[in-house]
Amino acid sequence: MDEKNVRFLFMGYTAAWLIVMIFVIMLVRRGQKISAELMRLRALVENRDQN
Protein backbone atom coordinates (compact mmCIF):
# COMPACT_ATOMS: atom_id res chain seq x y z
CA MET A 1 0.00 0.00 0.00
CA ASP A 2 2.81 2.41 0.92
CA GLU A 3 4.67 1.69 -2.32
CA LYS A 4 1.49 2.35 -4.30
CA ASN A 5 0.95 5.54 -2.27
CA VAL A 6 4.47 6.80 -3.10
CA ARG A 7 3.93 6.02 -6.81
CA PHE A 8 0.70 8.03 -6.90
CA LEU A 9 2.29 10.91 -4.98
CA PHE A 10 5.18 10.95 -7.44
CA MET A 11 2.67 10.91 -10.33
CA GLY A 12 0.77 13.83 -8.80
CA TYR A 13 3.78 16.08 -8.26
CA THR A 14 5.29 15.15 -11.65
CA ALA A 15 2.02 15.97 -13.43
CA ALA A 16 1.68 19.28 -11.56
CA TRP A 17 5.19 20.54 -12.32
CA LEU A 18 4.98 19.22 -15.89
CA ILE A 19 1.86 21.36 -16.46
CA VAL A 20 3.66 24.41 -15.01
CA MET A 21 6.80 23.73 -17.10
CA ILE A 22 4.80 23.28 -20.33
CA PHE A 23 2.98 26.55 -19.57
CA VAL A 24 6.30 28.37 -18.99
CA ILE A 25 7.82 26.95 -22.21
CA MET A 26 4.72 28.01 -24.20
CA LEU A 27 4.92 31.47 -22.62
CA VAL A 28 8.61 31.88 -23.49
CA ARG A 29 8.10 30.68 -27.09
CA ARG A 30 5.16 33.03 -27.56
CA GLY A 31 7.30 35.86 -26.12
CA GLN A 32 10.04 35.13 -28.65
CA LYS A 33 7.52 35.17 -31.53
CA ILE A 34 6.03 38.46 -30.32
CA SER A 35 9.49 40.06 -29.97
CA ALA A 36 10.49 38.94 -33.49
CA GLU A 37 7.23 40.33 -34.96
CA LEU A 38 7.69 43.60 -33.06
CA MET A 39 11.26 44.02 -34.41
CA ARG A 40 10.08 43.25 -37.96
CA LEU A 41 7.26 45.80 -37.82
CA ARG A 42 9.47 48.48 -36.22
CA ALA A 43 12.01 47.99 -39.03
CA LEU A 44 9.23 48.25 -41.65
CA VAL A 45 7.91 51.49 -40.14
CA GLU A 46 11.45 52.94 -39.92
CA ASN A 47 12.14 52.05 -43.57
CA ARG A 48 8.85 53.57 -44.63
CA ASP A 49 9.60 56.80 -42.71
CA GLN A 50 13.09 57.08 -44.26
CA ASN A 51 11.70 56.62 -47.76
Place this chain on the structure above:
Amino acid sequence: MRDKVILTLGVLGTLLMAWNLNTISNLPNDALQGYIFRIIFIHVPAAITAQVFYTVALGCCIMFLLRKNFFWDSLAVASIEVGTMLVLVNLVTGSIWGRNQWGVWWAWDLRMTSQLMCFLLYLGYLLLRPAIAEPTQRATMSSIVGIFAYADIPLVDMAIRMPGVRTQHPQPVLETGTLAPIYRGPFGIGIIVLLLIGTALILLRLNQEHAKREIDSLRRQLHAA
Protein backbone atom coordinates in the same frame (compact mmCIF):
# COMPACT_ATOMS: atom_id res chain seq x y z
CA MET B 1 12.48 47.27 -13.72
CA ARG B 2 9.60 44.85 -14.31
CA ASP B 3 12.06 42.19 -15.57
CA LYS B 4 13.96 42.38 -12.27
CA VAL B 5 10.70 41.99 -10.31
CA ILE B 6 9.74 38.95 -12.43
CA LEU B 7 13.16 37.37 -11.89
CA THR B 8 13.11 38.07 -8.14
CA LEU B 9 9.61 36.60 -7.71
CA GLY B 10 10.47 33.54 -9.84
CA VAL B 11 13.73 32.80 -8.02
CA LEU B 12 12.16 33.41 -4.59
CA GLY B 13 9.20 31.14 -5.45
CA THR B 14 11.47 28.36 -6.75
CA LEU B 15 13.78 28.48 -3.71
CA LEU B 16 10.84 28.49 -1.32
CA MET B 17 9.30 25.58 -3.24
CA ALA B 18 12.52 23.54 -2.97
CA TRP B 19 12.70 24.24 0.76
CA ASN B 20 9.02 23.35 1.20
CA LEU B 21 9.39 20.08 -0.74
CA ASN B 22 12.19 19.10 1.62
CA THR B 23 9.97 19.94 4.63
CA ILE B 24 7.03 18.00 3.14
CA SER B 25 9.15 14.89 2.54
CA ASN B 26 10.21 14.89 6.21
CA LEU B 27 6.67 15.21 7.61
CA PRO B 28 5.11 12.20 9.33
CA ASN B 29 2.61 10.17 7.26
CA ASP B 30 -1.12 10.83 7.64
CA ALA B 31 -2.69 8.21 9.90
CA LEU B 32 -5.44 7.30 7.41
CA GLN B 33 -4.03 8.03 3.97
CA GLY B 34 -0.31 7.48 4.53
CA TYR B 35 2.21 8.98 2.10
CA ILE B 36 -0.27 10.15 -0.56
CA PHE B 37 -1.73 12.80 1.78
CA ARG B 38 1.26 15.02 0.88
CA ILE B 39 -0.44 15.74 -2.45
CA ILE B 40 -2.63 18.20 -0.50
CA PHE B 41 0.32 20.65 -0.48
CA ILE B 42 -0.01 21.19 -4.24
CA HIS B 43 -3.68 20.27 -4.85
CA VAL B 44 -5.36 22.77 -2.51
CA PRO B 45 -2.86 25.68 -2.89
CA ALA B 46 -3.33 25.44 -6.70
CA ALA B 47 -7.11 25.88 -6.28
CA ILE B 48 -6.79 28.73 -3.75
CA THR B 49 -4.20 30.60 -5.86
CA ALA B 50 -6.32 30.15 -9.01
CA GLN B 51 -9.31 31.68 -7.20
CA VAL B 52 -7.16 34.65 -6.11
CA PHE B 53 -6.08 35.25 -9.72
CA TYR B 54 -9.65 34.83 -11.00
CA THR B 55 -10.80 37.43 -8.45
CA VAL B 56 -8.09 39.81 -9.69
CA ALA B 57 -9.32 39.14 -13.25
CA LEU B 58 -12.92 39.87 -12.22
CA GLY B 59 -11.85 43.28 -10.87
CA CYS B 60 -9.91 43.96 -14.07
CA CYS B 61 -12.88 43.01 -16.31
CA ILE B 62 -15.14 45.41 -14.38
CA MET B 63 -12.47 48.15 -14.50
CA PHE B 64 -12.10 47.75 -18.28
CA LEU B 65 -15.84 48.08 -18.86
CA LEU B 66 -15.89 51.21 -16.67
CA ARG B 67 -12.68 52.92 -17.86
CA LYS B 68 -11.97 51.37 -21.31
CA ASN B 69 -8.28 51.30 -20.39
CA PHE B 70 -6.48 48.39 -22.10
CA PHE B 71 -4.16 47.86 -19.13
CA TRP B 72 -7.09 46.22 -17.29
CA ASP B 73 -7.83 43.93 -20.21
CA SER B 74 -4.17 42.86 -20.36
CA LEU B 75 -4.06 42.15 -16.64
CA ALA B 76 -7.34 40.20 -16.87
CA VAL B 77 -6.13 37.90 -19.65
CA ALA B 78 -2.76 37.38 -17.91
CA SER B 79 -4.45 36.47 -14.60
CA ILE B 80 -6.98 34.18 -16.28
CA GLU B 81 -4.30 32.30 -18.23
CA VAL B 82 -2.25 31.60 -15.11
CA GLY B 83 -5.39 30.83 -13.06
CA THR B 84 -6.61 28.33 -15.66
CA MET B 85 -3.22 26.58 -15.67
CA LEU B 86 -3.49 26.27 -11.87
CA VAL B 87 -7.05 24.89 -12.08
CA LEU B 88 -5.71 22.25 -14.47
CA VAL B 89 -3.03 21.39 -11.88
CA ASN B 90 -5.80 21.13 -9.26
CA LEU B 91 -7.97 18.88 -11.44
CA VAL B 92 -5.14 16.55 -12.46
CA THR B 93 -3.69 16.17 -8.94
CA GLY B 94 -7.23 15.70 -7.57
CA SER B 95 -7.91 12.98 -10.11
CA ILE B 96 -4.68 11.14 -9.19
CA TRP B 97 -5.48 11.48 -5.47
CA GLY B 98 -9.04 10.25 -6.10
CA ARG B 99 -7.81 7.20 -8.01
CA ASN B 100 -5.58 6.29 -5.08
CA GLN B 101 -8.17 6.85 -2.34
CA TRP B 102 -11.54 6.16 -3.98
CA GLY B 103 -10.47 3.77 -6.74
CA VAL B 104 -11.82 6.03 -9.51
CA TRP B 105 -10.16 8.75 -11.58
CA TRP B 106 -13.26 10.94 -11.58
CA ALA B 107 -16.58 11.28 -9.73
CA TRP B 108 -19.30 13.56 -11.07
CA ASP B 109 -20.02 15.18 -7.70
CA LEU B 110 -20.83 18.87 -7.26
CA ARG B 111 -17.33 20.02 -6.24
CA MET B 112 -15.46 18.29 -9.02
CA THR B 113 -18.02 19.07 -11.70
CA SER B 114 -18.22 22.76 -10.74
CA GLN B 115 -14.40 22.98 -10.81
CA LEU B 116 -14.36 21.34 -14.26
CA MET B 117 -17.03 23.84 -15.36
CA CYS B 118 -14.81 26.64 -14.03
CA PHE B 119 -11.90 25.35 -16.13
CA LEU B 120 -14.07 25.09 -19.25
CA LEU B 121 -15.65 28.54 -18.77
CA TYR B 122 -12.26 30.26 -18.51
CA LEU B 123 -10.92 28.15 -21.37
CA GLY B 124 -13.84 29.58 -23.35
CA TYR B 125 -12.66 33.09 -22.41
CA LEU B 126 -9.16 32.31 -23.71
CA LEU B 127 -10.47 30.74 -26.92
CA LEU B 128 -12.81 33.67 -27.58
CA ARG B 129 -10.04 36.30 -27.66
CA PRO B 130 -8.23 35.28 -30.86
CA ALA B 131 -11.61 35.01 -32.63
CA ILE B 132 -12.25 38.80 -32.39
CA ALA B 133 -9.84 40.94 -34.41
CA GLU B 134 -10.89 44.44 -33.35
CA PRO B 135 -9.08 45.23 -30.04
CA THR B 136 -11.84 47.26 -28.30
CA GLN B 137 -14.55 44.77 -29.26
CA ARG B 138 -12.29 41.88 -28.17
CA ALA B 139 -11.59 43.45 -24.78
CA THR B 140 -15.28 44.33 -24.20
CA MET B 141 -16.59 40.87 -25.12
CA SER B 142 -13.81 39.18 -23.11
CA SER B 143 -14.61 41.30 -20.05
CA ILE B 144 -18.29 40.32 -20.22
CA VAL B 145 -17.34 36.62 -20.52
CA GLY B 146 -14.80 37.04 -17.68
CA ILE B 147 -17.49 38.43 -15.36
CA PHE B 148 -19.95 35.72 -16.39
CA ALA B 149 -17.37 32.93 -15.84
CA TYR B 150 -16.70 34.15 -12.28
CA ALA B 151 -20.28 33.24 -11.36
CA ASP B 152 -19.07 29.63 -11.10
CA ILE B 153 -16.51 30.41 -8.35
CA PRO B 154 -19.03 30.73 -5.45
CA LEU B 155 -20.55 27.42 -6.60
CA VAL B 156 -17.12 25.73 -6.40
CA ASP B 157 -16.66 27.19 -2.90
CA MET B 158 -20.12 26.28 -1.66
CA ALA B 159 -20.15 22.78 -3.18
CA ILE B 160 -18.61 21.21 -0.06
CA ARG B 161 -20.29 23.54 2.43
CA MET B 162 -23.93 23.39 1.40
CA PRO B 163 -26.05 21.45 3.89
CA GLY B 164 -27.73 18.38 2.46
CA VAL B 165 -25.37 18.05 -0.49
CA ARG B 166 -23.52 14.74 -0.50
CA THR B 167 -20.16 14.84 -2.24
CA GLN B 168 -17.29 12.43 -2.65
CA HIS B 169 -14.92 15.33 -1.99
CA PRO B 170 -13.93 15.92 1.68
CA GLN B 171 -14.96 19.00 3.68
CA PRO B 172 -12.60 22.02 3.75
CA VAL B 173 -9.63 20.91 5.88
CA LEU B 174 -8.77 24.30 7.38
CA GLU B 175 -12.29 25.33 8.43
CA THR B 176 -13.17 21.94 9.90
CA GLY B 177 -9.82 21.73 11.71
CA THR B 178 -9.03 18.32 10.21
CA LEU B 179 -5.62 19.49 8.98
CA ALA B 180 -3.12 18.67 11.76
CA PRO B 181 -1.16 21.72 13.03
CA ILE B 182 2.12 20.17 11.82
CA TYR B 183 0.81 20.29 8.21
CA ARG B 184 -0.40 23.91 8.34
CA GLY B 185 3.04 25.56 7.85
CA PRO B 186 3.96 23.72 4.61
CA PHE B 187 0.35 24.18 3.44
CA GLY B 188 0.59 27.98 3.85
CA ILE B 189 4.03 28.06 2.23
CA GLY B 190 2.59 26.03 -0.68
CA ILE B 191 0.10 28.86 -1.26
CA ILE B 192 2.85 31.53 -1.04
CA VAL B 193 5.02 29.58 -3.53
CA LEU B 194 2.24 29.43 -6.11
CA LEU B 195 1.34 33.09 -5.51
CA LEU B 196 4.97 34.14 -6.13
CA ILE B 197 5.46 31.97 -9.22
CA GLY B 198 1.97 32.84 -10.52
CA THR B 199 2.56 36.58 -10.09
CA ALA B 200 5.89 36.30 -11.94
CA LEU B 201 4.11 34.52 -14.82
CA ILE B 202 1.32 37.13 -14.86
CA LEU B 203 3.86 39.97 -15.10
CA LEU B 204 5.68 38.12 -17.89
CA ARG B 205 2.37 37.67 -19.72
CA LEU B 206 1.53 41.34 -19.12
CA ASN B 207 4.77 42.36 -20.92
CA GLN B 208 3.67 40.25 -23.88
CA GLU B 209 0.24 41.88 -23.98
CA HIS B 210 1.89 45.34 -24.04
CA ALA B 211 4.10 44.20 -26.93
CA LYS B 212 1.03 42.82 -28.76
CA ARG B 213 -0.72 46.17 -28.43
CA GLU B 214 2.35 47.87 -29.92
CA ILE B 215 2.22 45.33 -32.78
CA ASP B 216 -1.45 46.23 -33.38
CA SER B 217 -0.55 49.92 -33.42
CA LEU B 218 2.38 49.45 -35.85
CA ARG B 219 0.20 47.36 -38.17
CA ARG B 220 -2.42 50.13 -38.21
CA GLN B 221 0.32 52.66 -39.08
CA LEU B 222 1.54 50.50 -41.94
CA HIS B 223 -1.97 49.90 -43.29
CA ALA B 224 -2.77 53.62 -43.08
CA ALA B 225 0.26 54.47 -45.24
